[in-house]
Amino acid sequence: MKSFSKPHHNTRPISNPPPPSPPALPIIGHLHLIGKVLPKSLQTLAHCYGPLLQLRLGASTCVVASTADVAKEIFKNQELNFCSRPEFGSSEYFIYRGSRFAIAQYGDYWRFMKKLCMTRLLSVPLLDKFADESVMKCCIQGQPCDLTTEFTALTNNTICRMAMSTRCSGKVNEAEVIRGLTRTCLQIAGKVIVGDVLGPLKIFDFSGNGNKLKSALLKYDRIVEKVLKEHEEKVVKGNFDPNQRKDLMDILLEDIFIAGTDTSSIAMQWAMGELINHPTAFKKLRDEINTVVGPNRLVKESDTLNLPYLRAVIKEILRLHPSAKTRVLVYVYAVMRDPELWAHPDEFMPERFLEGSGERFGEHRMEFKGQNFRFLPFGSGRRGCPGASLAMVVMHTAVGAMVQCFDWKLKGGDEKVDMSQGPGFASEMAHPLVLYPIKHMQL
Structure with missing residues (x-):
């Protein structure tokens, strides 16, 4: 956000001063001010x-924006200055470097890939029924259900089915391998990014995490390569249905899995945790679904327009637990918990997103396109998340089905879900969400 004033005659341009910065220590900069949970540290x-403040994390410098006004300045008035994304510490270990979408430089390639995503991959709702067989099995057997695993499987299989037809949903073992590799890549990449603080020394990979990441990506690449070859053989032999929705191929698969699997899954985990900890909201949502959908079928995507409280619940989850973070940190966690903009900003209150709630804007203004700069769960502008609409379809139907079909009891007799936040870059829960499902709806 550096700008220059108009120079006087025979004088050099005078630059604006940098944003304020806390006192720094030699070498490590401000690392001593960053605790285990990054969002809390930056908010403090x-x-x-x-x-607007500047932080030096070892050899790496970043600027943190944490109010709606500053976010608007960056996303709207200065957007072209921030369209490209810097390479992070793990970039040299990504085998697809140079062909990726999520952090590609802004230009012709990125615009083409975004158009491809929006029109061919992320535009068609595919979920009319949440695949809850494993949850029901836990219910019948009286066993606890790990919703962290179930939601990750749901989002992974949805993306897998979109990118490679029915392959992952039909072949459990392969889906499990992809799911495991995706989780491994995200976990290790978060650790490798810490290498940025070492500057040029990061190439030595002292922790060994860089090579672990590369190894996981190579295993993933072998699966993708196998799918591509099978796809090519179909085309060569003419053994395909011309009316069937085509798969997307090539490197696009890598970015979509890595970027899309964990974020939607994590949001749904937070949703179930908040609803279980707020039984009044849980009952209000179930009553709305029962009234609109009835007892004879599961909630589906087409019901969403008639379920304002379900929409409000998901919006409130995305306000309280956003997953987006960038190097020029438009810090949406702080923006969407700003007490100047939100009443009781740290409380779970879906009602704030209903018409007539008393909040400053009604529901019709609180959309996901990033034009309301107090509500930015999917970012804004050209680099806003292209999968926002798909994510909302998955979250509405999955969370709605979990509330519609089951009551939930905490493992170990606890009264409340532990809502502690983990240290990862996707703002995940600190502990897996493991609950006992109790059948409520008879389908």
């Missing part, structure tokens, strides 16, 4: 040093 620093 923003309260102390204002809506």
